[in-house]
Amino acid sequence: MVALHSEWIGDILVHRRTGLLIRTERHGRWPQSPQMMMMTREGGQFFLHFLLFVVLSSLCDCHPHSALRNGSTAASNHTARNDYVDPGRYEPMTIPSLLSLDHFEDDSRVAAEVAGYADVAKKIIELAVYGAAQNRSYGRLADFTDTIGNRISGSHNLEMAIKYMANAMTQDGLDVHLEPVKIPHWVRGEESAEMTLPRAKSLAILGLGSSVGTPPEGIEAEVLVVECFEELKRRASEAVGKIVVFNQPFVSYGETGKYRFVGASEASKVGAVACLIRSITPFSINSPHTGWQDYQDGVKHIPAACITVEDAELMWRFAQRGQKIVVRLKMGAKTLPDADSFNTVAEIKGWQYPEQVVLLSGHLDSWDVGQGAMDDGGGAMISWEALSLIKDLGLRPRRTLRTVLWTAEEPGGVGAQQYFDLHKANLSNFDLVMESDLGTFTPLALKFTGSDAARKVMEEVVKLLAPINTTKLETEGEGTDISSWIKAGVPGASLHVEDSRYFWFHHSEGDTMTVQDPKEMSLCSALWATVAYVVADLQDMLPK
Numbered sequence: 001m002v003a004l005h006s007e008w009i010g011d012i013l014v015h016r017r018t019g020l021l022i023r024t025e026r027h028g029r030w031p032q033s034p035q036m037m038m039m040t041r042e043g044g045q046f047f048l049h050f051l052l053f054v055v056l057s058s059l060c061d062c063h064p065h066s067a068l069r070n071g072s073t074a075a076s077n078h079t080a081r082n083d084y085v086d087p088g089r090y091e092p093m094t095i096p097s098l099l100s101l102d103h104f105e106d107d108s109r110v111a112a113e114v115a116g117y118a119d120v121a122k123k124i125i126e127l128a129v130y131g132a133a134q135n136r137s138y139g140r141l142a143d144f145t146d147t148i149g150n151r152i153s154g155s156h157n158l159e160m161a162i163k164y165m166a167n168a169m170t171q172d173g174l175d176v177h178l179e180p181v182k183i184p185h186w187v188r189g190e191e192s193a194e195m196t197l198p199r200a201k202s203l204a205i206l207g208l209g210s211s212v213g214t215p216p217e218g219i220e221a222e223v224l225v226v227e228c229f230e231e232l233k234r235r236a237s238e239a240v241g242k243i244v245v246f247n248q249p250f251v252s253y254g255e256t257g258k259y260r261f262v263g264a265s266e267a268s269k270v271g272a273v274a275c276l277i278r279s280i281t282p283f284s285i286n287s288p289h290t291g292w293q294d295y296q297d298g299v300k301h302i303p304a305a306c307i308t309v310e311d312a313e314l315m316w317r318f319a320q321r322g323q324k325i326v327v328r329l330k331m332g333a334k335t336l337p338d339a340d341s342f343n344t345v346a347e348i349k350g351w352q353y354p355e356q357v358v359l360l361s362g363h364l365d366s367w368d369v370g371q372g373a374m375d376d377g378g379g380a381m382i383s384w385e386a387l388s389l390i391k392d393l394g395l396r397p398r399r400t401l402r403t404v405l406w407t408a409e410e411p412g413g414v415g416a417q418q419y420f421d422l423h424k425a426n427l428s429n430f431d432l433v434m435e436s437d438l439g440t441f442t443p444l445a446l447k448f449t450g451s452d453a454a455r456k457v458m459e460e461v462v463k464l465l466a467p468i469n470t471t472k473l474e475t476e477g478e479g480t481d482i483s484s485w486i487k488a489g490v491p492g493a494s495l496h497v498e499d500s501r502y503f504w505f506h507h508s509e510g511d512t513m514t515v516q517d518p519k520e521m522s523l524c525s526a527l528w529a530t531v532a533y534v535v536a537d538l539q540d541m542l543p544k
Helices: 041-062 071-075 095-115 118-129 136-148 156-171 229-234 253-269 309-320 373-392 414-429 452-463 480-487 518-537
Strands: 006-009 012-015 021-023 175-187 191-197 201-203 205-207 219-226 243-246 274-278 304-307 326-331 334-348 353-363 399-406 430-435 443-449 473-475 492-497
Touching (some): 095 452, 118 373, 136 156, 136 373, 136 518, 156 373, 156 399, 175 414, 191 205, 191 304, 201 309, 219 274, 219 309, 229 253, 243 309, 253 274, 253 304, 274 326, 334 414, 353 373, 353 414, 353 480, 373 399, 373 518, 399 518, 414 430, 414 480, 430 480, 430 518, 452 473, 452 518, 480 492
Parallel strands (some): 274 304, 353 399, 430 492, 443 473
Antiparallel strands (some): 012 021, 175 334, 191 201, 205 304, 219 326, 334 399
């Protein structure tokens, strides 16, 4: 295959299309590694200049005026070949092909630099997974969630949680400060639902964030059950004055979540008086799952709540039989003025470039059910733990490592957006932004969004995670709280974990410490700390 795509120039074998050196003598050994050819950047530059000199000299010495075939005709031919040919032919030989040697050298230099962190990565992993810090992130999460409980935006519990974490990270020896923000303050109030026809049955519900309440006496109305927005539109005339129940099947959070996000507005458009939505989950044990919803502009606000998968399917079966369904709904939900809150920030200052930042994050707020251990207490704890591991090993990277525990993620990344607005003037100093908000189960890969050049660096970084078998780099690093940074061109990363059970417990009473596993959290902490430290300590920032 080499012979088909390469040609000899004197004693140098060069790849036609890329211009890369393949072999340095006709009967010599193949180069064993890029490092054997180019030990340093300066050596590579010398080799490039030498090769250029040899090639051009041979052209000038042998055929002073024949570097271009066919005289002026060849000189005006803009479609001339862009590769190397037999030395005797002397067709145009373009410099850009030679310059690909520099790219080759850069890739090799980065690979060698990152590989130099293997011992440091091993120490971080050993400390987190097998050493004195084993299970520490799990223990911290248990102490935190057992003490504080759930932490909805605007609540006293969230205020307590912020103080708790600021004190804990300060005692851990980190540089901690709080950055003030304004956040939504929605209160659930008392709520209940009961099916009165075709038989009496209590319905388990959870009102959706930002929903309005019902009148004090509640709303009692006939039910229209539909399975999708298209069906609602077809049956719009039947929806007037009724409670619309969406019994949509679970496909994915992104696909099925739209019924929670805008279901109330769509029902209101066709004259419904309230909306009940099948919980966004693939599995249920009669457990409703809450979440934020948004009213569209110009549409009347009607009460909205989630019901269980079981009750949604029950009412659908009644409807299929042609039986009349009536539900009585009471909700005391209300929205109060925005509350004062804080993003909680902890740092290890960089020794060489303290103004440049690798940011790790999770969010401190949760819903007002369960403990918020999975969503997102775990993400917050491993982002703290990463800094603890680095500090415990006496490491200090070139750039600043900054952990931010966001406030008010659940209402739509409110705290994170205000952080972005405050710091976006320093956009060029943000090297990498990381967020863990899809659970801290067994890590499978790192997800990454960035330039092709940055991806090459990150592909080398994840190789350091071989001891915990997470060397895969996937696309689409994501997170509500880091999305603005990624859209602005800052490289972003997130965890891909074994999350098949995540939406079983998401935004429900089931989100407790029972979901968490100490070994899995230690693995996530090791990955998080290793990636953050290495990127923060490399000679250069990730290419934008």
